Amino acid sequence: MNHTATTGGGAQAALREVEHHFDYTGRKLGMWLFLFTELLLFGGLFVAYAIYRHVNFADFHTAAKDLDLVLGTVNTVILLTSSLTMALSITAMQKGNRRLAVWLVALTVLCGLAFLVIKYFEWTAKISHGIYPASPELMKLPQGEVRFFGLYYAMTGLHGLHVIIGMVLLTVMAVVIARKPFRVHSFRVEDAEEPLAGARPAIVDAGGWPLWKGGVIDENVEHLSVVVRLKPGPETIHPSDYVSLENAGLYWHLVDIIWIFLFPLFYLIT
Amino acid sequence: MEHGHGENGGHVVSYRTFVGVWLALLMLTALTVAVSGVDLKRLSVLTALAVACIKTSLVLGIFMHLKYEDRIFKVMFLVVVVTLAIFIGLTFTDTTLAR
Secondary structure, eight states: OOOOOOSSHHHHHHHHHHHTTTTTHHHHHHHHHHHHHHHHHHHHHHHHHHHHHHHHHHEEEEEEETTTTHHHHHHHHHHHHOOOOOOOOHHHHHHTHHHHHHHHHHHHHHHHHHHHHHHHHHHHHHHHHHHTTTTTHHTSSSHHHHHHHHHHHHHHHHHHHHHHHHHHHHHHHHHHHHHOOOOEEHHHHHHHOSSSTTTOOOOEESSOOOEEEEOOOOOOOOEEEEEEEOOOOTTTTHHHHHHHHHHHHHHHHHHHHHHHHHHHHSSSSO | OOEEETTOEEEOOOHHHHHHHHHHHHHHHHHHHHTSSSSSTHHHHHHHHHHOOOOOOOIIIIIIIIGOHHHHHHHHHHHHHHHHHHHHHHHHHHHHOOO
């Protein structure tokens, strides 16, 4: 789609052609549909949590006291901040500021990493105390606490997996955005009156002063074309340039939303 | 630029709006942590969930641009929420009525 060859008409024609083959709403709708299936996946686990908590009310309160509220709160702040940088990167792209957008996505990934590091310390602290699924230590505890920690590992584990997937997606998107020339125009130099062999191509400024000079053209060259790579700007940026980043961002925000519910249900019910 | 429209349908939300939403989210987090120290019995989980719902609507509406999307997005989201509510509700009729 980005390799739109145009002969005259320039950027406007290219833009219209891109628009013609591109369904912005459709691509976002597809992502939202996928996110809904994710919500229902976690929804099932939340139902399991609700039932077990209802049945083992006191045990859930006792078990929740074992979780580190400070680390849980710090992780909440980290994920909320990562959602902010993610959202800001979309605005930066929409304003044609690709450099800022890439930095903001990188910051988002770093926040995800910080979240996982803290989660790692939380998990290893629990495991070193003998609290992990089916551990002998855990099996001595009341059944309600066993269920609490079972759900804790299952739900934060699945959530952590989503954080990892989100980080991979965003890293790929950052690289794509950083490397991608947003529009490439190719102009064929029409058949020259004289043979090309022996000539040297050059790019000259308005005054005829050479900015760049190429090597001597030999007999094998049959035609020349000029390729122009357009950088995005507020005027030239198109939704097709950032819809993939937006969709990766939607996934990241979903991961944040899941955590918004996991945090009170596991850390705040003491 | 306040909530403007991008050239071809992408909705641009200002940096300032996003930072404002982030500050609101942080304050709600502080609130819910502070309230968790107070013993409200059964109400405490309800307040925690209420705060989580407010935070979620901020993330969904502004960060995820749902507020600025076509109606079809909102209708679909509502269908998911209703499905989940039915799911949870029916499961609870089983645990609470069966005893």
